Amino acid sequence: MSVFLSEEQRAIFEMAQGFGAEKIAPFARAWEQAGEIPKSLWPEVAALGLGGIYVSEEHGGSGLSRLDGVLVFEALAMACPSVAAFLSIHNMCGGMIDHFGDAQAKARWLPSVCTMETIFSYCLTEPGSGSDAAALKTRAVRGDDGFALTGSKAFISGGGYSDAYIVMCRMGDAISAVIVEDGTAGLSFGGLEDKMGWRSQPTRAVQMDGCVVPHANLLGEEGRGFAYAMAGLDGGRLNIAACALGGAQAALDATLAYMGERQAFGQTIDRFQALQFRLADMEVKLQTARVFLRHAAALLDAKSAEATKFCAMAKLYVTDVCFDVANGCLQMHGGYGYLADYGIEKIVRDLRVHQILEGTNEIMRVIIARQMLAAR
Structure with a gap:
């Protein structure tokens, strides 16, 4: 299968590389020292169509391919791997909502994903389940008002910084995915992790103690998470x-x-x-x-x-x-x-x-x- 780039793909790479050189590279060291990427960067990223790379155009995204995506992230990482990787996590979440969410979920989340008004993080790893991800213990119990989540996620890029989190949790014997918004009662965060690298990305544990989210925040089918x-x-x-x-x-x-x-x-x-x-x-x-x-x-x-x-x-x-x-x-x-x-x-x-x-x-x-x- 050919991996030679089209003119359009070359333009995508050059656009992302130019943006990184101007808007990221000169500030990457300062952002690392500050321990946070300024949120003012994200509307500029979104204006280039990079907030919803894998989201269909129907829902405000760019509808790019995976090959297009690796070009974008290679180019941005030439300016700062930490910033590029954080954006890739947000885009992974957006792609999951677009591929697995129902019509209501897509209408609810994807427009603000693509504009990056809502920044997403991904919560799978737990203190006791890293490589053995299927052993996760965070649990969601269905109630009249929604799902009550209890558990803790570890090493979450954007913990306490992002606006919403896709959380993998156990419902009965199977694993499901739910979306938890920042500010939900029972949602809290651990201390800022002091890391070797990726220091411009705030990383914290994401903790849920009876954290109730609406039934509509279930992503896709129950048990398919x-x-x-x-x-x-x-x-x-x-x-x-x-x-x-x-x-x-x-x-x-x-x-x-x-x-x-x-x-x-x-x-x-x-x-x-x-x-x-x-x-x-x-x-x-x-x-x-x-x-x-x-x-x-x-x-x-x-x-x-x-x-x-x-x-x-x-x-x-x-x-x-x-x-x-x-x-x-x-x-x-x-x-x-x-x-x-x-x-x-x-x-x-x-x-x-x-x-x-x-x-x-x-x-x-x-x-x-x-x-x-x-x-x-």
Whole structure:
């Protein structure tokens, strides 16, 4: 399946890259220090059609493909992987509502999702259920006034910052998905997590203590939440890989510039063949990662039976390769790479978590192997 880009797709990439360079990159370090992305950014993002990337045009979205999406997130992550990844979470939620919500849910939520007046977060992981997501314990009990939720979600990007949360919870013996609005009685948040990377994204536990939400806030069918979550993660894994790719590309671009200026032993260090070999290896890694990622996205768009396997493979391969490249770029900066002023250490810190979230890379191997064995 071809992964060559159309003129329209090139325009999408260049639009997102230009926006990131102007509106995100100059402020990324300050936002990291502040521990929060200013909400004034999101209307500008939405004005480009990036608030509802996977939402149909009928409901105010852009109706883009998964391949289009990875282009957007790669381009934005060249400015800041943390900001790009946060936007990808919001878009994953919007896509889930568009794909699985009923007409009432779509009319209720999607217009404000697309304008980013309502920022969404995704709540699956719990303190006792990370890789084993099906073991989650947050429970919803049906009552006359709605569903009463009790439980706690961990490591939630946008916890206490977002306007609404898609929460995976247990109803009876099955898992369902419900939407919980900020300000709902019984909803509270843990303290701000002090993280290695993604520091511009506020991350907190999301806690529910008898938190009652209307019956209409059930997303899709009762008992189908786990299937929705897994389907959402296929696209989420592509987006996280794309964010890793954009960050690593930015690190390599900065390294090329640095090596053309830095002198040692009477010449710029880009003249040393040993370092040229390292640059060549990095370029090969990023280009192969890019082709693999775009191929996996094309398979997901085509609804291929192999899409889940390829999404897992892309997430595993791309995030591992891109962290290695970014870390190698830090090494090639020498001591300067360890300083915040050069921007490389931030990329390394941001990209490390990409090997963990949306399913750890160990779990990606489990998914890949199971699909291989099932196909025998």
